[in-house]
Amino acid sequence: MPERLGPARKKPLFDKIALIGLGLIGSSIAHVARRQKLARDTVGFDADADVRRRARELRFCDIADTIEAAVTGADLVILCVPVGAMGDAARAIAPHLKRGAILSDTGSVKSGVVSAVMPHLPEHVHFIPAHPVAGTEYSGPEAGFATLFLQRWCILTPPDSAAANAVQKLTEFWEAVGSHVEVMTAAHHDLVLAITSHVPHLIAYNIVGTAADLEEVTQSEVIKFSAGGFRDFTRIAASDPTMWRDVFLHNKEAVLEMLGRFNEDLSALQRMIRWGDGDGLFDLFTRTRAIRRGIIAEGQETAAPDFGRHIGEENGPAA
Amino acid sequence: MPERLGPARKKPLFDKIALIGLGLIGSSIAHVARRQKLARDTVGFDADADVRRRARELRFCDIADTIEAAVTGADLVILCVPVGAMGDAARAIAPHLKRGAILSDTGSVKSGVVSAVMPHLPEHVHFIPAHPVAGTEYSGPEAGFATLFLQRWCILTPPDSAAANAVQKLTEFWEAVGSHVEVMTAAHHDLVLAITSHVPHLIAYNIVGTAADLEEVTQSEVIKFSAGGFRDFTRIAASDPTMWRDVFLHNKEAVLEMLGRFNEDLSALQRMIRWGDGDGLFDLFTRTRAIRRGIIAEGQETAAPDFGRHIGEENGPAA
Numbered sequence: 024m025p026e027r028l029g030p031a032r033k034k035p036l037f038d039k040i041a042l043i044g045l046g047l048i049g050s051s052i053a054h055v056a057r058r059q060k061l062a063r064d065t066v067g068f069d070a071d072a073d074v075r076r077r078a079r080e081l082r083f084c085d086i087a088d089t090i091e092a093a094v095t096g097a098d099l100v101i102l103c104v105p106v107g108a109m110g111d112a113a114r115a116i117a118p119h120l121k122r123g124a125i126l127s128d129t130g131s132v133k134s135g136v137v138s139a140v141m142p143h144l145p146e147h148v149h150f151i152p153a154h155p156v157a158g159t160e161y162s163g164p165e166a167g168f169a170t171l172f173l174q175r176w177c178i179l180t181p182p183d184s185a186a187a188n189a190v191q192k193l194t195e196f197w198e199a200v201g202s203h204v205e206v207m208t209a210a211h212h213d214l215v216l217a218i219t220s221h222v223p224h225l226i227a228y229n230i231v232g233t234a235a236d237l238e239e240v241t242q243s244e245v246i247k248f249s250a251g252g253f254r255d256f257t258r259i260a261a262s263d264p265t266m267w268r269d270v271f272l273h274n275k276e277a278v279l280e281m282l283g284r285f286n287e288d289l290s291a292l293q294r295m296i297r298w299g300d301g302d303g304l305f306d307l308f309t310r311t312r313a314i315r316r317g318i319i320a321e322g323q324e325t326a327a328p329d330f331g332r333h334i335g336e337e338n339g340p341a342a
Numbered sequence: 343m344p345e346r347l348g349p350a351r352k353k354p355l356f357d358k359i360a361l362i363g364l365g366l367i368g369s370s371i372a373h374v375a376r377r378q379k380l381a382r383d384t385v386g387f388d389a390d391a392d393v394r395r396r397a398r399e400l401r402f403c404d405i406a407d408t409i410e411a412a413v414t415g416a417d418l419v420i421l422c423v424p425v426g427a428m429g430d431a432a433r434a435i436a437p438h439l440k441r442g443a444i445l446s447d448t449g450s451v452k453s454g455v456v457s458a459v460m461p462h463l464p465e466h467v468h469f470i471p472a473h474p475v476a477g478t479e480y481s482g483p484e485a486g487f488a489t490l491f492l493q494r495w496c497i498l499t500p501p502d503s504a505a506a507n508a509v510q511k512l513t514e515f516w517e518a519v520g521s522h523v524e525v526m527t528a529a530h531h532d533l534v535l536a537i538t539s540h541v542p543h544l545i546a547y548n549i550v551g552t553a554a555d556l557e558e559v560t561q562s563e564v565i566k567f568s569a570g571g572f573r574d575f576t577r578i579a580a581s582d583p584t585m586w587r588d589v590f591l592h593n594k595e596a597v598l599e600m601l602g603r604f605n606e607d608l609s610a611l612q613r614m615i616r617w618g619d620g621d622g623l624f625d626l627f628t629r630t631r632a633i634r635r636g637i638i639a640e641g642q643e644t645a646a647p648d649f650g651r652h653i654g655e656e657n658g659p660a661a
Contacts, residue, residue, distance in 0.1 A: 027655075054657065055657075156567045157569055158569075158570075159647035159648045160634075160647065160648070161647050161659070166647070166659065167659075168657060168660070170652060170656070175569050176569070178567070214559060215559050215563050215564075216567065218559055218564065219559075219563070219564055220570025220571045220572065221570075225611060226545055226608065228611070228626055228627055230542060231630040231633050231634075232607055233600075233603050235630070237537060237603070239533055240533060240537055242633075242636070244534050245534075245538055246633070246636045246642065247475075247524070247642065248497070248534055248535065248538040249642050249643070250476055250477075250643075251477075251535055251542070252538070252540075252546070252578050253538040253539065253542045254642060255574055255575075255578060257630070257637055259571050259574060260627075260631070260634065261635075264623075264631075265624070268620050268624045268627060269620075271614075272615075279615060284552050284555075284556070285548065286605075286608070288552045289544075289601075289605070292547070293601055296590045296597060296598060305583050305584070305587045307551050308579075308583035309583045310551065311551055311579040312579070312580045312583075314554055314564065315579065316580075317565045318565050318573050323566065324576070328479065330577060330650065330651060331649065331651060331653065332644055332649060333487070334650065334653055337347070337489070338373065338487060339488075340485065340490075341487070
């Protein structure tokens with residue numbers, strides 16, 4: 024799965040990029056923007072003074088002391104804050120946005136972000152919402168790295184009124200970052216991500232909570248015997264709580280719809296177990312293998328056993 | 343997480359080990375038995391002639407043509423077949439077992455295996471059921487490797503009547519393989535594994551099935567955008583269908599009990615989303631992080647971001 028970033032650009036795409044929010048996503052964009060020379064200046068800001076201090080030490084971009092200073096003169100501004108903080112961030116930057124600037128974001132929900140951000144924006148700004156489908160379970164400015172978006176997909180959800188050249192410019196940006204770009208409506212995005220991201224996180228958080236609350240099985244037993252499958256779920260259940268609270272609050276309808284499908288299917292499986300329908304179980308368990316093969320073939324996953332956890336072991340598995 | 347196997351033994355633990363079933367688990371035991379010199383002879387058998395042929399080419403142990411030849415004279419026989427095949431295997435080997443031999447297995451369910459195997463056994467054999475909590479999503483004799491059990495836990499569920507020296511000998515065997523050993527009752531094992539392994543597999547199979555059946559979201563979209571979290575679930579949903587069908591058919595009560603808890607908790611979460619209870623969501627999402635930290639601290643999981651998927655990338659994350 025690992026690939027490489029291409030050579031850096033000879034001519035930057037933007038004069039000044041402003042990154043608002045310096046967690047995993049904002050700091051990773053800063054790393055790759057520097058590595059690929061995507062802008063003459065990249066300036067970051069975070070509402071948390073402690074994050075700004077740590078980001079300054081990490082030196083992945085210049086850090087502004089105020090949000091106004093960060094966005095002033097920027098021709099690309101990217102909001103990398105939790106979905107619930109997008110509205111406030113938009114209100115704060117709106118008066119200082121350069122005429123003709125592109126404003127984008129990286130939120131995991133799109134319809135909710137559009138309704139929170141749009142009302143604050145001046146007419147002369149091009150708002151092109153985006154969602155890079157990439158991440159790790161770590162958060163904060165220390166978690167960022169240049170290859171986070173490499174070979175991942177970035178979804179743009181431009182409104183009908185969006186200027187084609189602004190969409191084109193943002194597409195070039197994400198391609199220069201190493202991503203593939205797909206365009207769809209905000210509503211469709213929210214439905215697709217509900218099943219490929221939001222419901223998976225929800226059920227991972229849920230089973231980890233269920234296991235933590237049992238009385239018949241101790242916490243120590245859950246931890247020791249987690250290699251039976253449980254530990255896989257703990258990774259995404261260790262993701263940033265604020266980010267994920269906001270996702271569920273802002274993509275309620277699509278999440279509840281997909282969760283309803285999940286529950287229906289789970290009831291059917293439960294019934295197969297209760298009534299000993301081995302053929303039904305076998306059929307599903309065979310069908311699900313094909314999807315993983317597709318994900319590996321499309322370059323979205325490693326083919327190494329166990330996510331590559333055994334890489335580097337003497338007498339480990341064949342690759 | 344990767345550690346190393348210790349030096350090979352000077353004196354083998356057994357004269358002859360027989361491995362019945364040469365999939366991922368049987369072949370991995372063969373690899374490590376050879377690497378650590380745990381027996382003078384290790385002989386494997388598989389009911390499938392094609393598997394025997396492939397195993398012969400892989401040369402990880404001697405391969406017998408009949409189950410009788412495999413177990414004759416063995417002082418340790420390990421059944422590494424799917425749970426549903428344990429009874430037939432026990433009946434086939436029973437007349438040929440050496441007096442005083444230890445018979446064990448590697449099934450993911452213990453009560454069901456005990457009831458299937460015990461009735462066939464002669465009095466002079468020590469039956470000590472075992473379950474090494476380790477695996478990958480790959481199956482077959484090609485999938486085995488020597489470090490599969492390294493630093494993992496192996497659970498023994500000896501019956502009350504078991505001879506202490508037989509339990510001790512099997513404990514030494516699994517420790518020589520690189521595992522930690524824990525002893526508990528078969529019933530408790532089945533409850534613990536229901537939450538740490540069986541229900542996680544069930545919900546992983548289920549969500550992959552749900553995603554495959556949607557009409558509003560294409561298969562291609564599910565694959566492309568799987569890095570949002572979904573792809574993690576596809577790993578265990580690519581596990582061996584026969585093995586997992588048998589697990590659910592033979593650990594029905596414990597699985598349905600734990601699934602009931604999971605469903606109750608999921609309903610509560612669903613309600614929090616519907617009513618916008620951000621504090622409730624945030625509390626759960628914070629609590630679940632601690633369990634992963636415990637799993638990493640106990641050496642059952644890598645601390646590398648994203649399971650180490652980015653290992654080897656230039657400009658990848660800090661370790």
